Amino acid sequence: xxxxxxxxxxxxxxxxxxxxxxxxxxxxxxxxxxxxxxxxxxxxxxxxxxxxxxxxxxxxxxxxxxxxxxxxxxxxxxxxxxxxxxxxxxxxxxxxxxxxxxxxxxxxxxxxxxxxx
Amino acid sequence: xxxxxxxxxxxxxxxxxxxxxxxxxxxxxxxxxxxxxxxxxxxxxxxxxxxxxxxxxxxxxxxxxxxxxxxxxxxxxxxxxxxxxxxxxxxxxxxxxxxxxxxxxxxxxxxxxxxxxxxxxxxxxxxxxxxxxxxxxxxxxxxxxxxxxxxxxxxxxxxxxxxxxxxxxxxxxxxxxxxxxxxxxxxxxxxxxxxxxxxxxxxxxxxxxxxxxxxxxxxxxxxxxxxxxxxxxxxxxxxxxx
Numbered sequence: 637x638x639x640x641x642x643x644x645x646x647x648x649x650x651x652x653x654x655x656x657x658x659x660x661x662x663x664x665x666x667x668x669x670x671x672x673x674x675x676x677x678x679x680x681x682x683x684x685x686x687x688x689x690x691x692x693x694x695x696x697x698x699x700x701x702x703x704x705x706x707x708x709x710x711x712x713x714x715x716x717x718x719x720x721x722x723x724x725x726x727x728x729x730x731x732x733x734x735x736x737x738x739x740x741x742x743x744x745x746x747x748x749x750x751x752x753x
Numbered sequence: 754x755x756x757x758x759x760x761x762x763x764x765x766x767x768x769x770x771x772x773x774x775x776x777x778x779x780x781x782x783x784x785x786x787x788x789x790x791x792x793x794x795x796x797x798x799x800x801x802x803x804x805x806x807x808x809x810x811x812x813x814x815x816x817x818x819x820x821x822x823x824x825x826x827x828x829x830x831x832x833x834x835x836x837x838x839x840x841x842x843x844x845x846x847x848x849x850x851x852x853x854x855x856x857x858x859x860x861x862x863x864x865x866x867x868x869x870x871x872x873x874x875x876x877x878x879x880x881x882x883x884x885x886x887x888x889x890x891x892x893x894x895x896x897x898x899x900x901x902x903x904x905x906x907x908x909x910x911x912x913x914x915x916x917x918x919x920x921x922x923x924x925x926x927x928x929x930x931x932x933x934x935x936x937x938x939x940x941x942x943x944x945x946x947x948x949x950x951x952x953x954x955x956x957x958x959x960x961x962x963x964x965x966x967x968x969x970x971x972x973x974x975x976x977x978x979x980x981x982x983x984x985x986x987x988x989x990x991x992x993x994x995x
Contacts, residue, residue: 664903673842691843704827722881738866
C-alpha cells in the first residue's frame with residue numbers, strides 16, 4: 637500500500653521536475669507535481685489509500701526532513717555575524733507578525749457573518 | 754590464527770564513507786528531540802527540529818566531520834522534502850470543502866499573512882542595515898523549504914541564505930506561535946492551525962499536528978496554498994516591480 641502510494645507521488649514529482657525544467661522554469665518542480673497530483677485526485681474523486689498513507693506519514697514527520705538542511709544553517713550562522721542583529725530582529729518580528737496577521741484576519745472575517753458550519 | 758579485529762578508526766573511516774552514519778545521526782537526534790518534546794508536555798520551545806540540529810552540530814564538531822560529508826549521507830532524508838511537497842496535494846484536496854465554506858477568511862488570512870511576512874522581514878532587514886544579499890533571502894522565507902529555494906533561484910536570491918531564513922522562520926513560528934495566538938485571542942483550532950501553516954510552513958505544520966489533528970490539517974492546507982501561491986506570485990511580483 638505504502639509502496640503504491642509512494643510510487644504514484646514520485647511519478648508526479650518526476651513529471652513536475654521535467655515540466656519545470658523544460659516548460660515552466662518559473663515554477664519549482666515539486667509545486668507543479670503538487671498541482672498535477674491535486675488535479676489527478678479531483679479527476680479521480682478521492683485519495684487512493686496508499687497516497688493517503690504516505691501523505692499522512694509525511695505530514696506527521698515533516699520536521700525530520702528539515703534537519704539536514706537546518707544543520708547547515710547552524711554552520712552558516714557565523715558568516716552572518718556582522719548582520720546577525722538585523723537578521724534576527726527581522727525574522728523574529730516577521731514570524732510573530734505573520735502568525736498574528738493570519739490569525740486575526742481569519743478570526744475577524746469568520747465572525748463577520750461567514751456561513752461556515 | 755585469528756585475524757586482528759579492525760581498529761576503531763578503520764570502522765570509523767568505513768562508516769563515514771557510507772551514508773549510514775549521517776542517517777543514523779539524523780534520525781536518532783530527531784528521535785531524541787521528539788522524546789524531549791513529549792517529556793516537556795509538547796512545550797513549543799522544545800522544538801524537535803531545534804533539538805536535533807543542536808545535537809547534530811555538537812556531534813559533527815566532536816567527530817570533526819565536515820558538513821559536506823554529513824550532508825552526503827543525510828541527503829536521502831533531504832530529498833524527501835520535495836516528495837513531501839508533492840504530497841501536500843492530499844491535505845489541500847481534503848481541505849477543499851472547508852476551503853469552499855471558509856473561502857473568505859482563509860484566502861484573506863493567506864494573502865494578509867503572506868504579504869505581512871515579506872513586508873515586515875524585508876523592511877526591517879533593510880532598516881537595520883542588512884545588505885541586499887540578506888534582504889533577497891527574506892522574500893521566500895515563509896514558503897516551505899524546497900519551494901522557497903526554488904523561488905530564490907528564480908528571483909536571483911541566494912538559495913542557501915533563503916534556506917537558512919526559511920528553516921529559522923519555521924522553528925520560530927513553531928516555537929512562538931502558541932504565545933502569539935493566545936495573545937491575539939485566537940481560539941478556534943482551524944484558525945490557529947491555518948495561521949501557523951501560513952507563517953511557519955512544514956516545521957509549523959509538524960508542530961500543529963502534534964497538538965491537534967484539525968489544526969494540523971489546516972496547517973498543511975495553509976502551507977500548501979502558500980507554497981503554490983508564493984511560487985507563482987513572488988517571482989512575478991518582483992519582476993513587475995523591478
